[in-house]
Amino acid sequence: MKNYEFWFVVGSQFLYGPEVLETVEARAREMAQELSLSLPFPLVYKVTAKTSDEITRVVKEANYREECAGIITWCHTFSPSKMWLTGLDLLQKPWCHLATQYNQAIPNEEIDMDFMNLNQAAHGDREHGFIGARLRKPRKIIAGFWTDASVRSRLGAWMRTAVGVAVSREMRVMRFGDNMRDVAVTEGDKIEAQKKLGWQVNTWAVGDLVKEMNAVTEAEIDALVKEYEASYDIATDNTAAIRYQAKEEIAIKRMMDHEGCKAFANTFQDLYGMEQLPGLASQHLMALGYGYGGEGDWKVSAMTAILKAMGEGGNGASGFMEDYTYHLIEGQEYSLGAHMLEVCPSLAADKPRIETHHLGIGMNEKDPARLVFEGKAGPAIVVSLIDMGGRLRLIVQDIECVKPILPMPNLPVARVMWRAMPDLTTGVECWITAGGAHHTVLSYDVSAEMMRDWARIMDIEFVHISKDTLPEKLEEELLVKDLIWKLR
Numbered sequence: 001m002k003n004y005e006f007w008f009v010v011g012s013q014f015l016y017g018p019e020v021l022e023t024v025e026a027r028a029r030e031m032a033q034e035l036s037l038s039l040p041f042p043l044v045y046k047v048t049a050k051t052s053d054e055i056t057r058v059v060k061e062a063n064y065r066e067e068c069a070g071i072i073t074w075c076h077t078f079s080p081s082k083m084w085l086t087g088l089d090l091l092q093k094p095w096c097h098l099a100t101q102y103n104q105a106i107p108n109e110e111i112d113m114d115f116m117n118l119n120q121a122a123h124g125d126r127e128h129g130f131i132g133a134r135l136r137k138p139r140k141i142i143a144g145f146w147t148d149a150s151v152r153s154r155l156g157a158w159m160r161t162a163v164g165v166a167v168s169r170e171m172r173v174m175r176f177g178d179n180m181r182d183v184a185v186t187e188g189d190k191i192e193a194q195k196k197l198g199w200q201v202n203t204w205a206v207g208d209l210v211k212e213m214n215a216v217t218e219a220e221i222d223a224l225v226k227e228y229e230a231s232y233d234i235a236t237d238n239t240a241a242i243r244y245q246a247k248e249e250i251a252i253k254r255m256m257d258h259e260g261c262k263a264f265a266n267t268f269q270d271l272y273g274m275e276q277l278p279g280l281a282s283q284h285l286m287a288l289g290y291g292y293g294g295e296g297d298w299k300v301s302a303m304t305a306i307l308k309a310m311g312e313g314g315n316g317a318s319g320f321m322e323d324y325t326y327h328l329i330e331g332q333e334y335s336l337g338a339h340m341l342e343v344c345p346s347l348a349a350d351k352p353r354i355e356t357h358h359l360g361i362g363m364n365e366k367d368p369a370r371l372v373f374e375g376k377a378g379p380a381i382v383v384s385l386i387d388m389g390g391r392l393r394l395i396v397q398d399i400e401c402v403k404p405i406l407p408m409p410n411l412p413v414a415r416v417m418w419r420a421m422p423d424l425t426t427g428v429e430c431w432i433t434a435g436g437a438h439h440t441v442l443s444y445d446v447s448a449e450m451m452r453d454w455a456r457i458m459d460i461e462f463v464h465i466s467k468d469t470l471p472e473k474l475e476e477e478l479l480v481k482d483l484i485w486k487l488r
C-alpha cells in the first residue's frame with residue numbers, strides 16, 4: 001500500500017490580527033502532531049486559510065497529490081465560507097469536517113472578549129458546515145474534543161474509509177472466464193462501476209493462466225510450500241495437490257501483479273486446462289490482501305480487496321463469504337457461511353489446516369487442496385454490492401459471529417457461523433427485501449459506519465440492516481430511495 005497521509009486545513013481570517021493567526025497556526029501544528037501519534041495515517045498541517053486563493057491552492061494540490069488521501073478541516077476562529085466555496089467545489093478527495101476546539105473547558109476566570117475571538121469554533125464550524133450543506137458536498141462530520149479517545153477512533157476509522165476510496169479509485173479486477181451461467185446477482189454494469197467506483201474490470205483467458213502456470217518452476221513451488229507450512233497445519237498426504245495449488249497461486253499472482261490488478265474472479269465452469277479449482281491458492285492470495293470472488297463475481301472480489309485495505313494494517317480481517325445454510329432451532333438460530341473452497345484465513349479463529357477432498361462441482365480432475373478452519377467469534381458485518389439497473393446499491397448488515405455450535409466433522413471447508421441483526425429470520429427477510437446477494441464480504445474490522453461513509457463519498461445508495469431495523473420501515477425506505485435515485 002502507498003504511504004498515504006491526510007492534510008489538516010484550518011480556517012481563520014485576517015480580522016483578529018497577526019497574533020491570533022500565529023496562535024492558531026501553532027495550535028494547529030500541535031494538534032496535527034499530537035493526533036498523528038494515535039491515528040493510522042499521518043495528519044499533516046498544511047495551512048491556516050485566510051483567503052479564497054489559499055484554499056483553492058491547497059485543494060488543487062490535494063487533488064493532484066497521490067499520497068494525500070483526504071483533507072480534514074476545522075475553523076479555530078470564524079472563517080467566512082464564501083472564501084471556501086471555490087476550493088471546496090473543486091475538491092475531489094474525501095473531506096472530514098472536525099468540529100472541535102483547542103481548549104476542553106471554558107476557563108471561568110480567564111474568559112474575556114480576546115478569548116472569545118480566538119476560540120470561536122462553535123460558530124466558525126457552523127459557518128463552515130453551511131457551505132458544505134449548500135454545496136451538497138459529501139463530507140464526514142465528527143464533533144468532540146480533539147484528544148478524546150472516541151474522536152480519535154472515529155477520525156482513524158474515517159481515514160481508513162478514505163484509503164478505501166483511494167484503493168477503489170485505482171482498483172483493477174482480473175476476470176478469468178465470465179460469470180457463472182444464468183446467475184443474475186453477480187452481473188452488473190462495468191461501465192457504471194468504473195464511473196462511480198473507479199474499477200477497471202477486464203477479462204483474461206484461462207488459457208493464458210495455464211500457460212503462466214506451466215512456466216512456474218519447481219524451486220518457486222518449493223518456496224511457496226514452505227510459506228504454507230509455516231502458516232498452516234498440513235493435514236493431508238496429498239502433497240501433489242498442495243504443490244498444484246502453489247503453482248496456480250504463483251501464476252495468478254504473477255498475472256495480477258503484471259497488470260496492476262488487486263482482485264480477481266474465476267468460475268468452476270471454466271477451468272479449461274487446469275486440474276483443480278484454485279482453493280488454497282485463492283485463500284492464500286486473499287491472506288496477502290488480494291480480493292477474490294467466486295463464480296465470476298467481480299463486484300464482491302473488488303469489495304473484498306477494498307474492505308481488506310480499510311482494515312487493520314491495510315490488510316484486515318475481511319473475506320469473501322457466502323450464505324449456505326441455516327440452523328433454525330428456536331433460540332439457536334444461525335447462518336452457516338462458507339464457500340466451496342475459498343474462505344479467507346484472516347477470518348480464522350485458530351491455525352487453519354490444509355486438507356484435500358473431492359469436489360464434485362465443476363471441472364476438477366483432481367481433489368483440490370484447501371484451508372479448513374472455524375471463523376472467529378465477535379461482532380462483524382456482511383456487505384453486498386448489487387446493480388439495481390441505473391445505479392449501485394450497497395447493503396450492509398450487522399451480524400454477531402459465534403464459535404460454530406456444531407463440530408461438523410464431515411464438512412470439508414472453512415466455516416463461519418453468525419446471527420444476523422435484528423434476529424436471524426427478520427434479518428433474512430430484510431436482506432431479501434433489499435435484494436442482497438448470497439455472496440458477501442464478511443468483515444470483523446470494518447464497521448457499518450465506515451461503509452456508510454464510503455458509499456456517501458462514492459455517491460451510491462446505502463442500506464443498513466441493524467439491530468434497530470424494522471421490516472416495514474425498510475420497505476418504505478427502499479421505496480423512497482428508489483424514487484430519489486431515479487430522479488438523480
Ligand code: MN
Nearest residue numbers: 294295322439
Ligand atoms: Mn458462490
